[in-house]
Amino acid sequence: MQTTVFDLAVIGLGYIGLPTAAIFAAKGKRVAGVDVKRATVDAVNRGEVPFVEPDMGVVVSGAVSLGNLVAMTEVPHADAFIIAVPTPLAEGKGADLSYLSSAVEALAPKLRGGELVILESTSPPGTTARLAAHLARARPDLWSEHLPAGKKVHIVHSPERVLPGRIMIEMATNDRVIGGLTDEGALRAKKLYEVICQGEILLTDATTAEMTKLVENTFRDVNIAFANELSVICDRLDIDVWRLIELANHHPRVNVLRPGPGVGGHCIAVDPWFIVDAAPEESRLIRTAREVNDAKPFHVVNRVAELLRDRPHATVAALGLTFKANIDDVRESPSMTIVHALASRLPHASILPVDPHVAELPEALAAAGIDRMHPLEAALAAADVVLLLVDHDQFVDIAEADLAGKLVVDTKGIWSGMANEYQPILATSKSAS
Numbered sequence: 029m030q031t032t033v034f035d036l037a038v039i040g041l042g043y044i045g046l047p048t049a050a051i052f053a054a055k056g057k058r059v060a061g062v063d064v065k066r067a068t069v070d071a072v073n074r075g076e077v078p079f080v081e082p083d084m085g086v087v088v089s090g091a092v093s094l095g096n097l098v099a100m101t102e103v104p105h106a107d108a109f110i111i112a113v114p115t116p117l118a119e120g121k122g123a124d125l126s127y128l129s130s131a132v133e134a135l136a137p138k139l140r141g142g143e144l145v146i147l148e149s150t151s152p153p154g155t156t157a158r159l160a161a162h163l164a165r166a167r168p169d170l171w172s173e174h175l176p177a178g179k180k181v182h183i184v185h186s187p188e189r190v191l192p193g194r195i196m197i198e199m200a201t202n203d204r205v206i207g208g209l210t211d212e213g214a215l216r217a218k219k220l221y222e223v224i225c226q227g228e229i230l231l232t233d234a235t236t237a238e239m240t241k242l243v244e245n246t247f248r249d250v251n252i253a254f255a256n257e258l259s260v261i262c263d264r265l266d267i268d269v270w271r272l273i274e275l276a277n278h279h280p281r282v283n284v285l286r287p288g289p290g291v292g293g294h295c296i297a298v299d300p301w302f303i304v305d306a307a308p309e310e311s312r313l314i315r316t317a318r319e320v321n322d323a324k325p326f327h328v329v330n331r332v333a334e335l336l337r338d339r340p341h342a343t344v345a346a347l348g349l350t351f352k353a354n355i356d357d358v359r360e361s362p363s364m365t366i367v368h369a370l371a372s373r374l375p376h377a378s379i380l381p382v383d384p385h386v387a388e389l390p391e392a393l394a395a396a397g398i399d400r401m402h403p404l405e406a407a408l409a410a411a412d413v414v415l416l417l418v419d420h421d422q423f424v425d426i427a428e429a430d431l432a433g434k435l436v437v438d439t440k441g442i443w444s445g446m447a448n449e450y451q452p453i454l455a456t457s458k459s460a461s
């Protein structure tokens with residue numbers, strides 16, 4: 029029996045692996061999508077996307093019905109492999125590379141010599157080299173000095189850099205960095221990515237590519253920390269932080285980012301720790317920025333608790349649970365931290381979570397004694413305090429009249445033209461601004 033050799037096998041069918049597999053397949057490559065979760069494999073083979081991401085459904089179902097994308101739980105033979113498995117934060121703030129290790133174990137027996145192995149998962153410096161060492165231990169036959177030409181396995185790192193919510197666009201248009209352990213590997217990876225990438229493809233070594241990805245997210249984290257610290261300073265000094273930033277940003281070389289309830293998601297709040305872990309003594313600013321951003325949710329909780337010091341039985345409408353606007357992902361969300369902490373800090377208050385993208389009350393909030401999600405209109409009508417945590421479109425559109433007479437805590441500054449953060453809102457204040 030002849031075994032199918034795919035052009036490409038993508039290991040890990042999550043937010044990055046699945047669109048990558050589907051886009052290559054749509055461009056005519058024969059692609060295997062590999063995932064340890066049977067439910068994910070079955071969903072993909074039905075042409076379905078098991079999470080919410082604009083425009084991905086049509087590409088996945090098209091690639092599957094074309095016969096170019098097949099999902100499976102076992103790693104098959106392929107000419108090239110892309111590893112896109114999670115590399116989350118471990119207990120001690122280093123990277124948990126256990127998913128990567130498992131992927132390498134599953135891949136090693138399938139190598140026949142001459143393949144290209146690409147690591148896309150965000151990884152601490154040195155991971156690609158360690159991946160190569162792991163494969164070499166598992167397959168000493170393919171790492172022998174006497175291998176015939178063409179049998180060498182090439183290993184590169186090419187970090188994903190797409191923004192959730194814009195994955196399909198950014199996967200095609202973003203520039204791409206490729207770091208090779210060998211020049212030949214980097215050149216082969218460039219040729220492969222040219223099939224799907226219209227952006228510039230930049231070649232470097234593997235460790236620099238690993239750091240490039242970490243630095244991009246750390247740049248954002250440090251700059252958001254500056255904005256968050258400003259918001260805390262402004263609360264102390266009674267200054268409108270939104271107006272302050274707007275004014276400062278009129279300077280031609282100043283561009284302060286936006287404060288918020290904290291930094292969430294699986295990337296910006298995680299990746300800086302990989303740098304701190306790799307060079308703890310030298311990463312003082314990066315560590316402090318992480319601490320500033322992680323502390324911001326508790327500052328918001330303190331402000332709400334302060335506002336309600338004399339009104340323990342107040343009703344708080346908490347608008348938004350996701351980690352950013354117009355998505356349905358509540359994992360690592362500062363809003364979840366805030367709502368959870370408010371429930372225990374204000375045991376006599378009624379906390380009404382509202383989120384048009386979250387139908388079911390998340391378990392963590394149920395465990396904190398919150399009973400259910402609430403529709404926006406009813407929560408606004410009942411609220412003494414409106415706590416804005418996420419700038420979903422539906423919240424941006426809230427009429428000023430619906431906030432009249434309520435205490436407003438706007439952590440995203442979407443209503444800052446109406447009133448200062450933490451100030452009672454007046455029915456007429458918007459027209460005055």
Ligand code: SAJ
Pocket residue numbers: 150188189190191192244245248252285286287288289290291292293294295296351352353
């Ligand atoms: N945030 C602020 N203020 C801002 C900007 C963002 O508080 O001015 C907060 C957001 O509300 C959210 C968090 O930061 O809680 C992260 O949101 P984001 O939209 O900035 O980024 P992510 O985490 O969705 O995606 C990032 C992107 N990285 C960069 O923009 C440098 C994306 O390109 C990466 O591919 C992704 O991380 C990743 O997978 O690493």
